[in-house]
Amino acid sequence: xxxxxxxxxxxxxxxxxxxxxxxxxxxxxxxxxxxxxxxxxxxxxxxxxxxxxxxxxxxxxxxxxxxxxxxxxxxxxxxxxxxxxxxxxxxxxxxxxxxxxxxxxxxxxxxxxxxxxxxxxxxxxxxxxxxxxxxxxxxxxxxxxxxxxxxxxxxxxxxxxxxxxxxxxxxxxxxxxxxxxxxxxxxxxxxxxxxxxxxxxxxxxxxx
Amino acid sequence: xxxxxxxxxxxxxxxxxxxxxxxxxxxxxxxxxxxxxxxxxxxxxxxxxxxxxxxxxxxxxxxxxxxxxxxxxxxxxxxxxxxxxxxxxxxxxxxxxxxxxxxxxxxxxxxxxxxxxxxxxxxxxxxxxxxxxxxxxxxxxxxxxxxxxxxxxxxxxxxxxxxxxxxxxxxxxxxxxxxxxxxxxxxxxxxxxxxxxxxxxxxxxxxxxxxxxxxxxxxxxxxxxxxxxxxxxxxxxxxxxxxxxxxxxxxxxxxxxxxxxxxxxxxxxxxxxxxxxxxxxxxxxxxxxxxxxxxxxxxxxxxxxxxxxxxxxxxxxxxxxxxxxxxxxxxxxxxxxxxxxxxxxxxxxxxxxxxxxxxxxxxxxxxxxxxxxxxxxxxxxxxxxxxxxxxxxxxxxxxxxxxxxxxxxxxxxxxxxxxxxxxxxxxxxxxxxxxxxxxxxxxx
Amino acid sequence: xxxxxxxxxxxxxxxxxxxxxxxxxxxxxxxxxxxxxxxxxxxxxxxxxxxxxxxxxxxxxxxxxxxxxxxxxxxxxxxxxxxxxxxxxxxxxxxxxxxxxxxxxxxxxxxxxxxxxxxxxxxxxxxxxxxxxxxxxxxxxxxxxxxxxxxxxxxxxxxxxxxxxxxxxxxxxxxxxxxxxxxxxxxxxxxxxxxxxxx
Ligand code: SF4
Numbered sequence: 001x002x003x004x005x006x007x008x009x010x011x012x013x014x015x016x017x018x019x020x021x022x023x024x025x026x027x028x029x030x031x032x033x034x035x036x037x038x039x040x041x042x043x044x045x046x047x048x049x050x051x052x053x054x055x056x057x058x059x060x061x062x063x064x065x066x067x068x069x070x071x072x073x074x075x076x077x078x079x080x081x082x083x084x085x086x087x088x089x090x091x092x093x094x095x096x097x098x099x100x101x102x103x104x105x106x107x108x109x110x111x112x113x114x115x116x117x118x119x120x121x122x123x124x125x126x127x128x129x130x131x132x133x134x135x136x137x138x139x140x141x142x143x144x145x146x147x148x149x150x151x152x153x154x155x156x157x158x159x160x161x162x163x164x165x166x167x168x169x170x171x172x173x174x175x176x177x178x179x180x181x182x183x184x185x186x187x188x189x190x191x192x193x194x195x196x197x198x199x200x201x202x203x204x205x206x207x208x
Numbered sequence: 209x210x211x212x213x214x215x216x217x218x219x220x221x222x223x224x225x226x227x228x229x230x231x232x233x234x235x236x237x238x239x240x241x242x243x244x245x246x247x248x249x250x251x252x253x254x255x256x257x258x259x260x261x262x263x264x265x266x267x268x269x270x271x272x273x274x275x276x277x278x279x280x281x282x283x284x285x286x287x288x289x290x291x292x293x294x295x296x297x298x299x300x301x302x303x304x305x306x307x308x309x310x311x312x313x314x315x316x317x318x319x320x321x322x323x324x325x326x327x328x329x330x331x332x333x334x335x336x337x338x339x340x341x342x343x344x345x346x347x348x349x350x351x352x353x354x355x356x357x358x359x360x361x362x363x364x365x366x367x368x369x370x371x372x373x374x375x376x377x378x379x380x381x382x383x384x385x386x387x388x389x390x391x392x393x394x395x396x397x398x399x400x401x402x403x404x405x406x407x408x409x410x411x412x413x414x415x416x417x418x419x420x421x422x423x424x425x426x427x428x429x430x431x432x433x434x435x436x437x438x439x440x441x442x443x444x445x446x447x448x449x450x451x452x453x454x455x456x457x458x459x460x461x462x463x464x465x466x467x468x469x470x471x472x473x474x475x476x477x478x479x480x481x482x483x484x485x486x487x488x489x490x491x492x493x494x495x496x497x498x499x500x501x502x503x504x505x506x507x508x509x510x511x512x513x514x515x516x517x518x519x520x521x522x523x524x525x526x527x528x529x530x531x532x533x534x535x536x537x538x539x540x541x542x543x544x545x546x547x548x549x550x551x552x553x554x555x556x557x558x559x560x561x562x563x564x565x566x567x568x569x570x571x572x573x574x575x576x577x578x579x580x581x582x583x584x585x586x587x588x589x590x591x592x593x594x595x596x597x598x599x600x601x602x603x604x605x606x607x608x609x610x611x612x613x614x615x616x617x618x619x620x621x622x623x624x625x626x627x628x629x630x631x632x633x634x635x636x637x638x639x640x641x642x643x644x645x646x647x648x649x650x651x652x
Numbered sequence: 653x654x655x656x657x658x659x660x661x662x663x664x665x666x667x668x669x670x671x672x673x674x675x676x677x678x679x680x681x682x683x684x685x686x687x688x689x690x691x692x693x694x695x696x697x698x699x700x701x702x703x704x705x706x707x708x709x710x711x712x713x714x715x716x717x718x719x720x721x722x723x724x725x726x727x728x729x730x731x732x733x734x735x736x737x738x739x740x741x742x743x744x745x746x747x748x749x750x751x752x753x754x755x756x757x758x759x760x761x762x763x764x765x766x767x768x769x770x771x772x773x774x775x776x777x778x779x780x781x782x783x784x785x786x787x788x789x790x791x792x793x794x795x796x797x798x799x800x801x802x803x804x805x806x807x808x809x810x811x812x813x814x815x816x817x818x819x820x821x822x823x824x825x826x827x828x829x830x831x832x833x834x835x836x837x838x839x840x841x842x843x844x845x846x847x848x849x850x851x
């Protein structure tokens with residue numbers, strides 16, 4: 001919480017993204033960006049494990065949260081504002097533009113999925129966010145349960161909702177959805193969206 | 209079987225269920241019971257032989273508890289492996305209340321967002337709204353007026369009291385102190401009355417909005433709160449008489465479900481469970497949000513990390529909350545209760561009648577919502593159950609692109625297998641109760 | 653043995669105590685609606701309000717209803733308090749099947765009644781697709797007063813309704829979630845209705 005986020009202006013993100021390449025900052029060997037005063041690092045998936053390990057050894061003792069994000073339709077809604085979820089199509093936004101809009105540093109290729117890990121260091125109450133790109137054709141990620149045991153349920157949740165497989169996870173199974181569910185509901189191309197609300201007569205069929 | 213002989217609905221959950229001990233490797237078993245956290249993986253590998261050599265005795269059975277069980281706080285389901293009455297392994301099966309709120313959160317505008325998140329942790333709805341709004345405000349870069357901040361603190365602390373009173377009631381009920389059920393509800397009802405007066409609803413308030421709060425405090429709020437603050441402490445003393453010093457209560461709770469600080473940290477457990485181990489970690493003090501750095505309060509910690517400590521911590525946190533609320537009453541500033549930024553908050557009701565422009569803004573905000581610049585942010589608050597976090601990715605539109613809630617109960621539940629291991633089933637109920645999981649938040 | 657006087661000699665005149673006549677049906681209904689035992693079926697936020705209704709302020713005991721039975725076998729009213737997820741629906745149905753006739757269902761809250769604000773993949777859009785509902789309590793959450801009103805409505809229903817035949821064979825919960833456009837591809841991918849145990 002270095003600078004006061006409240007005074008940040010609306011296009012802070014753009015400034016962050018533009019200034020960053022000028023002086024590449026590295027933390028645990030991964031490029032750093034600052035987003036609204038929060039520190040974010042962007043290791044590649046291959047390096048992620050090593051980076052996370054050095055983060056843990058550096059005092060980030062608690063893995064607060066693991067979230068998945070599916071960037072498939074990123075930016076479509078802001079261009080075509082409407083309440084309906086847009087029909088899925090590969091985004092036609094150029095890579096540079098996409099990188100800027102997703103506030104990724106230079107050298108990181110935006111992929112469809114992202115695994116976001118939030119870490120907490122008790123010693124100075126600092127937080128670190130690790131964003132790792134995961135490609136759509138190979139949605140796997142090395143498990144971090146050997147670093148933080150508590151990541152167990154969080155990884156299962158990401159697996160359940162996004163279908164990102166955590167290799168070597170001790171018990172990777174669905175956690176929120178029923179076991180026979182098909183598909184991963186928080187993926188943007190998951191198709192079973194809305195079930196029309198059905199208003200019916202008295203189910204006994206006989207009146208009361 | 210159904211009443212007419214057709215096969216009844218099944219609740220088979222496949223791999224989510226617990227496999228029998230004979231088919232589970234020792235490492236997995238040890239991991240479930242938490243021993244791996246104390247032993248190295250290699251050491252536990254070595255235990256494998258002796259562990260597996262133990263034939264599955266006839267005494268052992270796998271039992272299902274829940275999802276519809278009165279002492280599992282809603283729809284938690286536990287698979288238990290028992291030997292006699294001793295719990296050997298526990299596996300929580302969750303998801304019976306999965307509501308797809310993260311999905312719905314992406315369908316609703318930022319303005320509607322609090323309506324959705326407030327239904328997650330229904331024992332402390334204000335905190336959900338708070339963390340959502342803090343995150344959106346971080347993305348927007350707006351500064352909330354001082355009065356709004358203090359109103360938020362007032363509501364949050366009162367909500368913490370209500371939530372802990374609910375815990376007192378259910379904890380007592382689970383352990384057989386049935387009269388606590390009545391007392392806890394009686395006090396909680398008083399707090400809810402104030403909430404109803406301010407927000408119009410007893411729960412799921414949707415009171416905290418991006419940029420401030422929905423409405424200013426009504427006339428007479430101060431007297432109402434003061435009456436509340438005078439009424440509750442003597443009743444807490446009654447609880448002390450009824451439970452804290454009572455030998456049966458102590459026997460039921462002391463030494464049950466103990467956990468250490470290291471184990472909590474490894475499991476990601478926060479809140480009263482972490483504090484019960486003696487580790488004083490409270491986001492209100494260690495990573496202050498709102499104006500918590502301007503009020504004076506103590507972080508209550510325990511010593512042994514057992515159920516009794518968790519009970520005592522919550523009881524005393526109510527007292528600390530009362531202390532905070534008193535300071536909030538003294539310091540409550542005057543001013544706006546939401547930012548006067550026409551892009552974020554609707555214009556005052558009175559102006560709509562006179563100004564066409566205000567009407568248009570009002571209409572636009574409620575139909576289209578406001579746009580939030582691209583970016584992502586994570587904010588956390590200390591909810592009564594631990595660290596409640598919210599991660600939002602914005603793509604520049606008026607809807608969150610991704611809204612994720614880090615629910616404390618969800619993570620805290622992971623400590624159940626560890627804390628229940630080796631105890632009796634009756635103690636297991638005490639442990640579940642002391643974790644105080646709210647299933648709406650676990651499953652979201 | 654015949655006593656002097658008595659019913660045989662003097663007819664009704666000979667009785668030395670009062671009595672009421674009435675239909676057996678009314679008597680049974682009276683007994684039924686005065687002692688409805690709800691099963692605890694708390695699911696989500698509504699459950700908290702249901703418990704509050706049982707608490708000291710609202711005091712369901714006034715209606716002979718305060719005994720929430722944990723076992724469905726001992727209950728004759730199921731208050732579905734909260735949102736019913738796809739994962740919970742079979743459990744709900746099973747518990748309903750375990751309750752003995754006569755049994756009633758109150759759907760408490762908009763989530764149970766219609767899915768409420770959560771029109772998404774995870775929730776059953778209305779519990780009446782799983783079990784037959786007698787009374788719907790609106791609100792989110794319905795306050796304890798609303799729940800009580802629903803309970804009173806149910807009492808009326810029991811009092812005025814038919815005694816034995818509540819629903820014909822094949823009626824009741826034999827409802828089908830129809831496959832709609834845009835619903836293929838994900839979810840359970842079933843041609844069969846999602847939840848159905850009775851035909
Ligand atoms: S109707 Fe409202 S209060 Fe009831 S379960 Fe649904 S969201 Fe919660």
